[in-house]
Amino acid sequence: MSAGNVLHSDIDAFFASVEQLLNPPLRGKPVIVGAGVIASCSYEARSHGLHAGMPIRDATRLCPGAVVIPGDRHVYASHAAKVFSALESFFPHVETHLDEAYCNMEGSGVPPEKLLEFGRRVRAEVMRRSGLSVTVGIGPGRMAAKIAGKTVKPGGVRAVSREELFEMMTPMPVGAIPGVGFATRRALEKFNVRTVGELRMMGAEALCAVFGVRGRKLYDLCRGIEKSACEEREIPGSISRETTFHVETSDSAEIEGMLFYLCERAGREARRLRLAASAVSVKVRFSDLRGDEKREVLDAPTQRDDVIFGAALSLLRRLLGRRANLRLVGVAISGFSRDSGGCQLDFFSHGGEQRRAALYRALDEIRGRHGHSAVVAGRSLGLLALLTRDCHGFVLRTPCLTK
Amino acid sequence: MQIEKTDEAIKVRADFNEGGTINPIILKRGAKTFRVMQVNGRWEDREGLYRIFCFSLTVDSGDVFQVAFRPGEACWRLTCVAFQ
Numbered sequence: 144m145s146a147g148n149v150l151h152s153d154i155d156a157f158f159a160s161v162e163q164l165l166n167p168p169l170r171g172k173p174v175i176v177g178a179g180v181i182a183s184c185s186y187e188a189r190s191h192g193l194h195a196g197m198p199i200r201d202a203t204r205l206c207p208g209a210v211v212i213p214g215d216r217h218v219y220a221s222h223a224a225k226v227f228s229a230l231e232s233f234f235p236h237v238e239t240h241l242d243e244a245y246c247n248m249e250g251s252g253v254p255p256e257k258l259l260e261f262g263r264r265v266r267a268e269v270m271r272r273s274g275l276s277v278t279v280g281i282g283p284g285r286m287a288a289k290i291a292g293k294t295v296k297p298g299g300v301r302a303v304s305r306e307e308l309f310e311m312m313t314p315m316p317v318g319a320i321p322g323v324g325f326a327t328r329r330a331l332e333k334f335n336v337r338t339v340g341e342l343r344m345m346g347a348e349a350l351c352a353v354f355g356v357r358g359r360k361l362y363d364l365c366r367g368i369e370k371s372a373c374e375e376r377e378i379p380g381s382i383s384r385e386t387t388f389h390v391e392t393s394d395s396a397e398i399e400g401m402l403f404y405l406c407e408r409a410g411r412e413a414r415r416l417r418l419a420a421s422a423v424s425v426k427v428r429f430s431d432l433r434g435d436e437k438r439e440v441l442d443a444p445t446q447r448d449d450v451i452f453g454a455a456l457s458l459l460r461r462l463l464g465r466r467a468n469l470r471l472v473g474v475a476i477s478g479f480s481r482d483s484g485g486c487q488l489d490f491f492s493h494g495g496e497q498r499r500a501a502l503y504r505a506l507d508e509i510r511g512r513h514g515h516s517a518v519v520a521g522r523s524l525g526l527l528a529l530l531t532r533d534c535h536g537f538v539l540r541t542p543c544l545t546k
Numbered sequence: 547m548q549i550e551k552t553d554e555a556i557k558v559r560a561d562f563n564e565g566g567t568i569n570p571i572i573l574k575r576g577a578k579t580f581r582v583m584q585v586n587g588r589w590e591d592r593e594g595l596y597r598i599f600c601f602s603l604t605v606d607s608g609d610v611f612q613v614a615f616r617p618g619e620a621c622w623r624l625t626c627v628a629f630q
Contacts, residue, residue: 165587165602166610166628168547210547218600221589274587513594 148248148258150234150265151280151288154226155297157242158183161222162212164274173209175202179387182214186297217535225273233265245285258302266300282308284369286321293319308367313340320364327354327361339365378418378479384408385473386539389529391430393468396525402459403452403522404537405474410448411515413476414507419444420476423451425458428471435462444480447499451476452522548629556613556624570601573611575624580605600625 154160158176163169163185173188175181181202184193191206203209219242227239234246253261262279269277280292281302290311291303303311316338317323317331330353336342342365350358363369384405392398402425413420424438437458445451455474463469509517515536519527523537530537557574568588573580586602591614599615612626 161587165612166549167584167586167604168608168610168628168630210549212549217591218589221591221600222587225589511594514592517594 148251148253148281148283149285149288150246150248150262151282151285151292152226152230152244152246152265152269152277153280153289153292153296154223154242155276155278156183156185156189157223157275158214158219159185159188160275161219162214164222165218169210173206175199175206175209175211176214177211178213184209222273222275226269226275226277229269229272230265232268243289245288248281255304259300262300262302266298284367286364286369287367289321290315290319305367312365312367313338313343315339317342317365320361322357322364323361330354378481379416381475381477382409382412382416382418382420383473383475385426385471387428387471388469391468391470397529398459398463398469398472399456400523400525402455402472402474403448403520404526405472406452406455407448407520407523408515408536409474409476410446410451410503411507411510413446413479414482414503417482418479419446419482420451421445421478421480422476423454423458424475424477425455425462426471426473426475427459427462427469429465429467430470431467432470433465433467434471437462440478444478444482446482447496447503449499550627550629552624552627554624556622558613558615558622560615568599568601568615570603570613573603573605573613573624580607580609580611586610 174185236247282288428434610628
């Protein structure tokens with residue numbers, strides 16, 4: 144069983160655990176991390192019914208004693224790096240995400256009967272080096288390892304074989320399969336399919352007829368069959384940046400300045416990942432909490448801030464039709480392709496594209512060397528009077544803790 | 547518990563060990579001096595290429611201080627205080 148096995152490690156209540164680690168009086172107390180909604184909460188808070196995504200206003204009503212902390216992405220990233228470095232001392236290939244990692248066990252030489260003991264050793268080493276508790280799952284694939292871990296959260300270790308996984312998955316809801324979200328669940332409910340066992344009764348042809356090429360993957364996954372190797376980094380579906388304003392506003396200069404800043408952040412991330420986006424979407428929420436979103440497909444894939452902003456601005460102007468102050472603005476770029484370094488030239492252009500691309504490369508280099516705040520674009524200058532800055536950029540009201 | 551974010555200069559007496567580890571021993575904030583009882587955690591942040599060494603410290607008053615050391619400027623900043 145050890146050949147081709149994957150070890151999945153997941154940090155328990157990640158953000159809240161880091162806060163409890165750095166602030167010992169918080170240990171054993173309900174801790175909420177987030178602004179507006181819960182990004183993470185400690186297990187003490189979860190026992191009161193709190194969960195990620197719940198509005199903090201409701202959470203403090205349910206658990207009045209909870210300590211609310213806005214959180215700091217950079218502190219969490221640094222602690223996650225400690226966990227990943229501990230894992231890298233065991234495995235040559237570690238695929239890392241925000242608070243979880245998949246480790247390829249191929250060639251580790253751990254016999255099947257020693258897998259559990261090995262998992263415990265990995266967990267203890269992570270705890271020793273980072274001070275954080277992780278749950279470890281081991282199985283013949285990414286999904287198997289993750290599902291094994293889920294059954295022993297928090298702080299447990301479990302190893303499953305393919306046969307055990309098959310049995311284990313049968314009564315599970317279809318949502319337990321990675322990639323099965325709200326839309327797929329709803330589509331399956333129409334066929335009265337709610338559990339993995341019921342999904343297995345659908346043939347490959349039927350699933351392909353409903354879900355297209357994804358149908359075949361679903362057919363395999365519900366049987367515990369996976370093909371993706373654990374060191375494969377998938378292209379993200381989208382890169383999004385959004386924030387709530389400190390004071391709800393209808394000032395177009397402030398809104399557009401913020402939109403430009405968010406486009407810059409999204410564009411920089413796309414360039415870092417060497418991706419070019421072919422679609423831009425903008426999301427707004429007004430003071431009465433009503434929201435709207437629009438999407439535009441670009442003429443050619445891009446990673447240039449000015450092109451992203453141009454599309455985003457035209458979308459924003461179409462969205463701002465109401466006489467209400469704006470509470471939130473966000474931008475997302477999607478439809479990625481790998482950037483090959485070249486770009487689609489315009490027949491009538493005079494090399495402006497290359498000059499722009501070189502400009503953004505230079506800006507990225509300056510920001511990489513001196514911090515994002517080293518350069519503020521003219522369009523975002525108005526934000527200087529409204530927001531404070533640190534070395535990572537403007538300090539937003541609801542900073543994202545994961546990006 | 548009250549948690550206060552701040553960004554102010556603070557005087558720190560620290561051990562700089564040969565292995566590269568830094569151990570804060572005493573903090574002086576204004577006229578008050580605090581003895582470090584425990585280093586709860588240490589992590590690194592970055593300002594561009596420059597490293598910033600951050601520490602979470604429990605001091606003798608029971609409060610938890612977060613301090614940051616910038617080697618380039620050889621200065622310490624207090625970034626957060628959690629009062630008990």
